[in-house]
Amino acid sequence: MYGQATTRSINAVFSLRSYLPFDVLPAWKEVRALPLAEQKQRLRDPETRARLIAAEATMKPRDKILQGGGAATTDPRKPNYDNLFPMLSVDWDDPSVGELSRRQNKHPVDVILDLALDNDNRMFVQPIVNEQPADVLNLLKHPRTLATFSDSGAHVCQEMGSSLQTHLLSYWVRNKQQFTLEEAVRMLTFDNASAWELRDRGLLRTGYAADLVVFDEAGIKPQLPTVEQDLPGGARRLVQKADGIMATVVNGAVAIENGEATGNSAGQVLKGRLAA
Numbered sequence: 001m002y003g004q005a006t007t008r009s010i011n012a013v014f015s016l017r018s019y020l021p022f023d024v025l026p027a028w029k030e031v032r033a034l035p036l037a038e039q040k041q042r043l044r045d046p047e048t049r050a051r052l053i054a055a056e057a058t059m060k061p062r063d064k065i066l067q068g069g070g071a072a073t074t075d076p077r078k079p080n081y082d083n084l085f086p087m088l089s090v091d092w093d094d095p096s097v098g099e100l101s102r103r104q105n106k107h108p109v110d111v112i113l114d115l116a117l118d119n120d121n122r123m124f125v126q127p128i129v130n131e132q133p134a135d136v137l138n139l140l141k142h143p144r145t146l147a148t149f150s151d152s153g154a155h156v157c158q159e160m161g162s163s164l165q166t167h168l169l170s171y172w173v174r175n176k177q178q179f180t181l182e183e184a185v186r187m188l189t190f191d192n193a194s195a196w197e198l199r200d201r202g203l204l205r206t207g208y209a210a211d212l213v214v215f216d217e218a219g220i221k222p223q224l225p226t227v228e229q230d231l232p233g234g235a236r237r238l239v240q241k242a243d244g245i246m247a248t249v250v251n252g253a254v255a256i257e258n259g260e261a262t263g264n265s266a267g268q269v270l271k272g273r274l275a276a
Contacts, residue, residue, distance in 0.1 A: 005139040007168040008126035016116040019225040027055035087123040156237035163222035170221035197272040210252035220244030
């Protein structure tokens with residue numbers, strides 16, 4: 001038996017372009033129903049700010065809601081601002097909204113709105129599982145865990161894990177030097193293929209499928225995520241791409257080159273022995 005381990009915390013993701021923790025409140029709904037340009041204009045108005053901050057004060061404390069467990073991201077609970085982080089970088093070392101609030105002597109809602117108005121693509125992440133880097137590292141170093149977890153398709157505008165692999169290579173290998181490059185590549189390829197009993201995957205070997213990722217070890221890292229409106233009906237989703245990946249080769253055909261799809265779809269659905 002293996003445990004699936006993330007390479008970073010699992011986060012609820014908020015932004016001005018998608019969702020904010022306060023959107024369920026009537027005063028906020030009124031503003032958030034407007035087109036984005038009008039929202040930004042209203043959010044710069046001091047009277048509107050004061051009304052929105054007053055509405056935030058009516059939210060239930062987190063401990064009153066979480067007594068029964070759960071981590072739903074749309075409950076009308078007051079955020080723990082010391083566990084809510086603006087994504088200023090992808091290096092897992094950004095100050096929390098609470099810390100910025102104390103530094104600037106501003107209400108946390110003011111801090112969030114100032115950052116969002118400065119860049120309406122700004123993301124805010126609320127770790128909800130595996131919150132501490134030390135705990136994540138212990139999981140990754142356990143001999144019966146696999147560095148494989150993703151939720152990039154279920155909650156398309158609230159959470160995603162598409163950066164987990166590039167985070168392992170940039171943060172844990174290059175920045176923290178907790179794994180060698182060779183160890184990390186094995187974790188992402190051979191270890192997973194072996195656990196799922198995919199006998200012709202995970203190694204460069206004669207007779208194996210030619211599945212390759214060509215990347216720059218000194219430059220690979222996640223990009224900051226964005227919100228795109230390209231789903232049916234203009235629905236929103238989170239997109240996070242990567243730097244430093246030159247090509248993705250599937251069954252010997254280049255499927256993605258320098259971040260762009262080539263139209264070559266040579267892959268197939270894979271099933272391990274038990275699933276098949």
